[in-house]
Amino acid sequence: MESTYIAKIGSFEGPMELLLSLIEKRKLFINEISLSEVTDDYLSHVRRLNDFPIARIANFIIVAATLILIKSRSLLPEINLTEEETESIGDLEKRLSLYKIVRDAGVRLKELLAGPTIWERPYARNKIPIFSPDESFTVENVHSAIQSVIANLPKKEILPKVTVKKVVSIEEMINSITERIAKEIKTSFSKLSGHTGEASTHENKVNIIVGFLAMLELVKQGIILVSQEKHFEDIGIETNRLSLGADNLQQAANN
């Protein structure tokens, strides 16, 4: 039972695919509410990813972070999110909508691929080749060309440094959101004390939040896995606007 379940998660290429499938399973539209509803499911999938390559886990965790924000806001609308956090929520909705468009279009492309092919005329010049060198073909140029070919050979899939940095910073974000939630609960407790009749629903809500906090711990375990990634080599050229404290960089480099 367990193994078939894992195989099922493993079949998700990336976080968008998983997220969209969770939303569609519940026949929901893509919006903040539906995202918050599937957050728990998503996180429990991520929890089971531990056996997968770090790079793949990292992709799932990055999206998990945004879902956590969405869920936090749905549980505690009073919670203060930074501008960047709010932006990342909007981004996720947008990305998921884009992903759905291309995935749906992909289904039709697959049908086309299964259909007839347009063939090209094969190259066939049965003439004897006339030796016509290119004057750039010197020993020196050929040697430098092969050096750059070798330099450009793809390396094994190594997690880009920017991704590791980003994932490590998510740990910070989770710590901070945990704090903010704890604080919110306290304030809303004191606000609510004295209101009779609402106690049971309130208690229920607190239970949900506590369960959610426990879930955050699980995500952190995934982050630890990623931050332990040893092969540090920048293969991405993307820039990243993520700002990170020197401590985290140091910590990441030491791991």
Place this chain on the structure above:
Amino acid sequence: MQNTDTILEALLFVKTEPISRKKLAEFMKIDENGINKALASLKEKLSGRGVRIIENGDSVMLGTAPEASGFIEAILKEELNKDLGRAGLETVSIVLFKSPVTKTEIDFIRGVNSQFILRNLMVRGLIERVPNPNGRSSLYQPTFELLRYMGVSGVDELPDYKAVRDSLDNFKATTESEEGGIGAA
């Protein structure tokens, strides 16, 4: 002038690979406007024929009518492996409908690093990388090979091409300002 499209057809027949309108204009010693007219006229003459013009960006080439596909497989004793897998299909779909598109944009939509799948598709000759006139990051676009595999003679023959492209563009304004942000996973 009357036989410009005749010469154009002969040139494309001999060339057997994609050629840009600019190159054609050079060879035929007419301007690009003349090439466009000749292409339009040839396209019309080829309608319902066994051969047709395939267009991709600025370039054109000749290919066979899709309805002959099965017979050709038999005569060439060749069958193409057109299976792309899910990651390939997703990526190809982005490249077709958003072309020219950067890796960052592809990563942004897919939520994963597309480095390997992009390389794989390039090795198969289904997409190609072209220099970005506005920046450092390369752009990806579909190849003739990809269009041929799908049996279409241009991207605009893809189902709902305009609608899909428009709906993707609706998000464009916002995603562009964030290039290099979240997507750079």
Place this chain on the structure above:
Amino acid sequence: MQNTDTILEALLFVKTEPISRKKLAEFMKIDENGINKALASLKEKLSGRGVRIIENGDSVMLGTAPEASGFIEAILKEELNKDLGRAGLETVSIVLFKSPVTKTEIDFIRGVNSQFILRNLMVRGLIERVPNPNGRSSLYQPTFELLRYMGVSGVDELPDYKAVRDSLDNFKATTESEEGGIGAA
């Protein structure tokens, strides 16, 4: 029946050498009488076009219209003179250092499809294709003329030959062990 000549045209388009009516009849699953009719009808439709049917005894093939011959010469001549660019140099360097090498290996090393550039290099007598004793796919190697032009008597005289060859062979080993994995982004 109406589109028999369409399919015939497509078949002749991809068949770059003469083919007998009998063979055509076989592939098109009609009798020779049907082929003759289709040929007559195609001949009519091709009149005034850039491509025409050439008949030689029982065999037929497609060829270009004579009035295009001047332009075609120009396009063929250009193939011999144009600058092969970075792609050319890169591909030649791989053929030199890893000879004999298959197209698949070259594609994998370069990360792009090398179909057209290999053609160009062959047309110019810089590399040649030889049968592969161990498989279907042909092997590419430099021509003697190229080595002589570069002033070396064998590939092993190229600088760092052993080291470069080792790195290329190593890459092959890694990709092979991970093949299938490489596509999964």
